[in-house]
Amino acid sequence: MATPHQTRPDDLTMEVVDLIGSVVARYHEEFEEAAAGHALTGAQAKLLTLLSLGELPMRRLAQKLKCEPSNVTGIVDRLEARGLVERRPDPADRRVKVAAVTAEGRTVARGLRESLRFAREPLAALGDEERLALRDLLRRMVESDPA
Template sequence: MSTPEKACRSDELSMEVVDLIGDVVARFYADYEEAAGEYRLTGAQARLLNLLSLEPLPMRKIAHRLKCEPSNVTGIVDRLEARGLVERRPDRADRRVKLAAATEEGLRVARDLREGLRFAHAPLAGLSDEERLSLRDLLRRMLAA
């Protein structure tokens, strides 16, 4: 087998993997939107709440992680705060900075949302522990690259 043929096959395989990852992401977001709707949240609100369930964050960092403008984050936090799911608090390290943090109710909703994701759970349940560990490790390697 010549090198160009091998490279072509590798490219085809890479493109198939990229397409499959895209399909997984699309299905994940669709499921997330549906689960969020059950709590009268938008997908963006649910993703932000999930992010804050891990740790309180300043608005700028939230915007960076969600890949959106800080002004958009402010509006989303305002709506979540009005529902009692998020609160603003001063950063202990720099009192000039405000952190957005999930409230107890916000933590409960974020947990329920994650547990209610059918797409995320059903396919993974069909994999062995070893397969899930392998998948996790491969995804971590991809994200670290």
């Protein structure tokens, strides 16, 4: 007897996966364009966006960005030189440094999000109930991910 992971996905599932892939590809393309519009690399923009949600220890940033801590140090150095982020001692452990977004960095991060047209325009065509249903379905997908 085959387990769910061993069976071949049905056509509907494959179509949904392909559509999600198209949305992700379009998001990344526009995100890179938005980053360049703010004179940022994609990695700098991703880090700034993460920090706009809350300060994080450098090691945790590296985990979230799936890169080496030394790479994060370089990215933070460049963003710090532009006044977009700052390093602070972690209140829970003063030996640990956290990176935090500055007021200017928060403004740039907001500008990055607001410049992503691809989702805003199609989503505007959906009613409130449809957007709520889509949000709830996406949350369920994200929350069920073991990673």
